[in-house]
Amino acid sequence: MFENLSDKLDRAFKVLKGQGSITEINVAETMKEIRKALLDADVNYKTAKTFTDDVRQKAMGENVLTTISPGQLLTKLMNDELTALMGGTTSELDLKASPTIILIAGLNGAGKTTFTGKLAHFLKTQKSKKPLLVADDVYRPAAIDQLEVLGQQIGIPVYANRESNDPVAIAKEGIAQAKQNGNNVVIIDTAGRLAIDEAMMVEIENVKAATNPHEILFVVDSMTGQDAVNTAKVFNDRLDFTGVVLTKLDGDTRGGAALSIKSVVNKPIKFIGTGEKMEALDVFHPDRMASRILGMGDVVSLVERAQQQFDEKQAAELQKKIRKNKFDFNDFYGQIQQIKKMGNMKDLVGMIPGVGKMMKDVEVGDDAFKGIEAIIQSMTAKEKENPDLINQSRRQRIAKGSGTDINEVNRLMKQFDDMRKVMKQMSNPAAMAQMMRRMP
Numbered sequence: 001m002f003e004n005l006s007d008k009l010d011r012a013f014k015v016l017k018g019q020g021s022i023t024e025i026n027v028a029e030t031m032k033e034i035r036k037a038l039l040d041a042d043v044n045y046k047t048a049k050t051f052t053d054d055v056r057q058k059a060m061g062e063n064v065l066t067t068i069s070p071g072q073l074l075t076k077l078m079n080d081e082l083t084a085l086m087g088g089t090t091s092e093l094d095l096k097a098s099p100t101i102i103l104i105a106g107l108n109g110a111g112k113t114t115f116t117g118k119l120a121h122f123l124k125t126q127k128s129k130k131p132l133l134v135a136d137d138v139y140r141p142a143a144i145d146q147l148e149v150l151g152q153q154i155g156i157p158v159y160a161n162r163e164s165n166d167p168v169a170i171a172k173e174g175i176a177q178a179k180q181n182g183n184n185v186v187i188i189d190t191a192g193r194l195a196i197d198e199a200m201m202v203e204i205e206n207v208k209a210a211t212n213p214h215e216i217l218f219v220v221d222s223m224t225g226q227d228a229v230n231t232a233k234v235f236n237d238r239l240d241f242t243g244v245v246l247t248k249l250d251g252d253t254r255g256g257a258a259l260s261i262k263s264v265v266n267k268p269i270k271f272i273g274t275g276e277k278m279e280a281l282d283v284f285h286p287d288r289m290a291s292r293i294l295g296m297g298d299v300v301s302l303v304e305r306a307q308q309q310f311d312e313k314q315a316a317e318l319q320k321k322i323r324k325n326k327f328d329f330n331d332f333y334g335q336i337q338q339i340k341k342m343g344n345m346k347d348l349v350g351m352i353p354g355v356g357k358m359m360k361d362v363e364v365g366d367d368a369f370k371g372i373e374a375i376i377q378s379m380t381a382k383e384k385e386n387p388d389l390i391n392q393s394r395r396q397r398i399a400k401g402s403g404t405d406i407n408e409v410n411r412l413m414k415q416f417d418d419m420r421k422v423m424k425q426m427s428n429p430a431a432m433a434q435m436m437r438r439m440p
């Protein structure tokens, strides 16, 4: 996410690094580079110009404070300004009403239906809500099928009426059903088109008028850059939506849409989509995003993701096993699954300060654990429970079965042994204290 932009900003900062103070000349030069970086990231021209003018003015104004280096000062200024550019503060959904009606709009392929599923999953698991999804696309039966499949996958009911071709009526029927069944959120997935189209706009306006939604979320594909911003403007003029959802930020996007949308339509980005899985949805935090763009990492989000996947009961059981030195390959496999659920590996690595930049050329795919998983899966149930059983001949067999080689199996066995030793020590307060004392 935003690797190119981060890279270029980093290069622009180099002009100032090593310089003792901020001068008219070195700031002008840096700003030129920053503006170029923003334009390359497909940020709207006017936005980029206003942005760099603001930062330059502030940098010159703060010149008297020479206690920090110009590079540090500029990083801080950029962080503040990027945060402001993306909306300043986090904008939460208004979920007070029961049922809360949420209308989803956008062009075909933007990721509306996927987001509808993700949002329902998010509201159910993070906000303890009971959502109902409404399939309101009367043109594409496949869209109804898609929503029903997602609903089943995440355990959330879907209202559809394949007999009707009236989106207003279907939306109202959906809301009535929600009231009857005690669903406190209704998410209406509307029909899109390939491009802006008058009939589509009128249709959504009618659904809006008939349902009085509390939130209207406009979903847009961040890969489309400036087009995303233009489409947002047209939708906003007609619908006066309450927030934007930027999808596909996990892809090769240049990031321009995230940086320009707020200043063009003056509506907050509320969520970002970072993958095809139902868990790949993040609440948008302007400050955290700014610090990621500047290569400063995002530890807060990383910890939150870990907490979301954290299962207290499971953790307590694991603790017990560790204390008894019973941690086995089943537990190890379970831990890997938990890490994988935290999301796209490259994305996670990018949240660690300083590491994102270092690792940008290293391929950390979602299959980072594939080899390890294959090895564990090739063990018998007995071996998984009693790792000490795994002698040389068993290792040969496991290597063959998993399509890896004996060295890989040996390496995993060694890592597993080391890990068990450390875990055992950590679960023993006396040993832990001794270890700490030995530290420099």
Ligand code: GDP
Binding pocket: 106, 107, 108, 109, 110, 111, 112, 113, 114, 115, 192, 247, 248, 249, 250, 251, 272, 273, 274, 275, 276, 280
């Ligand atoms: P709709 O026509 O607007 O309903 O779009 P869909 O929800 O059907 O999504 C279109 C395609 O984009 C599908 O293949 C989705 O899996 C994919 N997609 C949606 N959101 C994301 C995302 O955040 N990241 C990635 N990589 N793919 C996404």
